[in-house]
Amino acid sequence: MPQDLLLALIAYAFVSSITPGPNNLMLLASGVNFGFRRTVPHMLGIGVGFTVMTALVGVGLAGLFALWPPLHDVLTVASVAYLLWLAWKIAHSAPPSGEAQLDAKPFGFFQAAGFQWVNPKAWSMALTACTLYAPEADWQSVALVALVFGAVNLPSVSSWAGMGVLLRGWLRDPARLRAFNWTMAGLLVATLYPVMMA
Numbered sequence: 001m002p003q004d005l006l007l008a009l010i011a012y013a014f015v016s017s018i019t020p021g022p023n024n025l026m027l028l029a030s031g032v033n034f035g036f037r038r039t040v041p042h043m044l045g046i047g048v049g050f051t052v053m054t055a056l057v058g059v060g061l062a063g064l065f066a067l068w069p070p071l072h073d074v075l076t077v078a079s080v081a082y083l084l085w086l087a088w089k090i091a092h093s094a095p096p097s098g099e100a101q102l103d104a105k106p107f108g109f110f111q112a113a114g115f116q117w118v119n120p121k122a123w124s125m126a127l128t129a130c131t132l133y134a135p136e137a138d139w140q141s142v143a144l145v146a147l148v149f150g151a152v153n154l155p156s157v158s159s160w161a162g163m164g165v166l167l168r169g170w171l172r173d174p175a176r177l178r179a180f181n182w183t184m185a186g187l188l189v190a191t192l193y194p195v196m197m198a
Contacts, residue, residue, distance in 0.1 A: 017160065021119075027043065046154075079118040
């Protein structure tokens, strides 16, 4: 891959990974509600899950949509339902010191990795990256695109969990935390707008 194209890929990976979306909003809320250390499996799951997803999309998985168009509708319905359920869970998160928090658990590695498959932003990112930067779908180009995303994505999404930790002290007030969680839930639902308008 020419150097200018590689730099464009790195820039695209950074911008698409650092901007708000379902993963980042959930990590922000997890940082607030569970702290950074307990959110690490969630961050790693996103990084690894999205990297694998990008590689599989690049080698032809996206072709399934062309072969069986209803698959796109099934994925859309599953994505919307799952994101609405997650928004409900975020909205009803307990304060970090509350009794209910003892039973609450942040997303685990496999949950976060699996979530990429119903995350509309992840699909958009993977499809765009593979179309623009690995159009021939040869394994070397696809592997490079996936590895660049893996290297850029993890620190980018981790910054959102870090921001959540920084907000934690200010959100010790239950009313503020409740307002924050409801705001995060609302923003997560708002990420569905492009999906619903498509």
